[in-house]
Amino acid sequence: FSGRCGLLKYGAAPSFLLREGRLTRFDSRALPAGLAAEEPAEPLQLRLSPGDRLILLSDGAFLENATEALLREQGSLELLLETAAKQGTNDDMTVLVAELQSAEPV
Numbered sequence: 637f638s639g640r641c642g643l644l645k646y647g648a649a650p651s652f653l654l655r656e657g658r659l660t661r662f663d664s665r666a667l668p669a670g671l672a673a674e675e676p677a678e679p680l681q682l683r684l685s686p687g688d689r690l691i692l693l694s695d696g697a698f699l700e701n702a703t704e705a706l707l708r709e710q711g712s713l714e715l716l717l718e719t720a721a722k723q724g725t726n727d728d729m730t731v732l733v734a735e736l737q738s739a740e741p742v
Contacts, residue, residue: 637739641690642679647671649698652707653682654689659708686738696720696727 645651647668653660666677684690691707697720699706706716720729 639684639736641682641684643682644677644679649693649695651693652691654691654707655685656687659704661704684736686736688736690734692732694728694730696729697731699723
């Protein structure tokens with residue numbers, strides 16, 4: 637197990653890495669899919685560790701002034717979705733959380 641991960645973002649809401657209570661934001665490195673780009677973006681290379689959570693959001697679930705604070709202070713994705721729903725967006729609200737866990741027997 638190496639923990640290596642490649643993250644390629646095309647014009648979407650930012651993604652986040654939650655590691656031991658610290659939140660790191662990753663913004664798009666390329667134009668939205670379908671728009672011409674001079675060269676394809678290179679994936680952002682990450683090294684994940686057990687317990688890390690990679691959080692991917694759709695535009696409808698991202699709140700410019702609240703998402704980072706909710707994730708940093710609360711760590712609560714449910715509260716994030718509830719807050720986004722209260723904003724009354726017509727966009728989809730999708731959150732994907734990938735939590736890395738050790739494959740070692742406990």
